[in-house]
Amino acid sequence: MAEHVVVVGAGVYGAAVAAALSRRGAHVSVVEAATPAGGTSGATFSWTNSCGKQPRSYHDLSVAAMAAHRRLAAEVAGSDWYHGGGNLEWAGDDAALARLRAKVAGVLDYGYRARWLDREAVLRLEPDLDPAALPAEEIAYFPDEGWVDPARLVDHLLSVATSRGAELVRDAVTGLDVSGEAVRAVRLSSGDRLATDAMVNCAGPWAAGIAELAGLPLPMRNTRGVLVHTSPVAVGISRVVHAPEVHLRPDRADRVLLHSEEIDGAARVTESGEPDVPPAAVDRVLAAGAALYRGLSAATVASVRVGDRPIPGDGLPVLGRVARLPNFHFAVSHSGATLCVHAGELVAAEVLGEDVGDALAPFRVERLLPAG
Structure with missing residues (x-):
């Protein structure tokens, strides 16, 4: 059994893997360069679904993950991150x-x-x-579909992990010490070095860079996503809504979250490297929401979040151990908000030597690697 595991990334996947490892008795270090849930996890529509996902293995994984969300929310008194409604x-x-x-x-x-x-x-x-x-x-x-509040879910999962001894290391990964077909240590920008028995790459859109440090190629085709959060507004929206021009769902504190494919395409990167969304595109998505819910005409824009969606090369999740470096594991995908709790349990179990059968077989990184 791996006694010390380093998890890279404290988004929904990293937090879920860390909680599952800690519950199984492992000592866990979660390395996060920024704020937990501050990257992709904090800029996701976080719709829990298996609506049209292909192939069947991906659909079935997502259905099991939806059930895992419902179970977790039911088990925790006062849980406030999972919302059903369809x-x-x-x-x-x-x-x-x-x-x-x-x-x-x-x-x-x-x-x-x-x-x-x-x-x-x-x-x-x-x-x-x-x-x-x-x-x-x-x-x-x-x-059976719904949505999660990713920041609150991450807070809960990290609380579970830290209550069992996990540590949150606020630092960036700069290198890996690899020898004898194993990762021996994770090197950090501070100069610290974390010796480890295993590591899990939950770095989302930066997962390819972490994999490269171990000499592992990870083809990715990340895309940019934009979310518009309104001011508090008296609008009775109770569930996820996908209309032709805009997608909506409730947000915390009587706010509404809006998204559209058009606004994703309008996002750009400035000369300083910062993401920017033209105000006209934001106005259009808010107007599309107000055309559905008249009360949204009184809303103003509280914030606009831009994030990179991590999408492996063939669109399917990359989960589980690497054959040629068996103590290096992945938990990377689009639909992380849906998959994280269930897939996190599977990956954690495999890290610690448990047999997960064929559950991860369709999602291993080898399918994306060159033959030989």
Whole structure:
């Protein structure tokens, strides 16, 4: 059993892996260069779902992960990070409707709960929606979906880990000492060196850089994501909503979170290297939200968050140990908010020598590496 494990990154994956390792008795050091949940985890729509995910192994992993969120929230008195309520989605044109019909048919074939609602049924769920913004019928409802507050989830998971002796090291990884087909130590920018029996790369969009320190290629195709947080506003939105022009969900303290593909594409990097989103793009996404929920016309923009979404080369998660460096493990993916609790348990179990069967087999990094 690995007695000391270094986890790189304190986002949703790093916190989940650290909590799972600590519960199993390992001594854990979580290395985070910035603020826990301050990177991608703090700039994610954090919709928990398996809505149209392919292949079947990815779908099944996501369904199990959704159940893990519900269990964890039920087990912890006063938990405030997980929110159910389902997801509503409708199309804006014939081509989009054809894609939505195919998605619904596909998930139903997998045994995933979905059903079609008409306008009146949707308004019973979301009475503040403007009826004129809804089609008369063919509005898809996925009742088992929901969302998490990633910062509060990370707070809980790190609290679990630190209460069992884990340490949070606020530093950056600059190197790895590798010999005899094992990582022996993690070197930090402060000059410190953490000797280790195993390490887990939970560095999100920076995971390829950490892997490179061990001589491991990790093909990534990260994308930029933008979220708009409103001021507190008297709008009764109770669940995730995917409308043609905007995606919405509740946010903490009576705020609303908005996202759109258009605003993702509008984000740019300034000459100083800082992310920037044109005000006109922010105004458009807020106006699209107000066209659905009239109360949002009174909202102002409280903040705009820009983050890099970590997406491995083929779009699927990279999880578990590396064959040629068996004490180096990955927990990297898009959909980390959905997968983190369940996948974190699987990765932690494998780190400590437990048999997880074939659960991680479709997601190992070797599928992305050159043959030979």
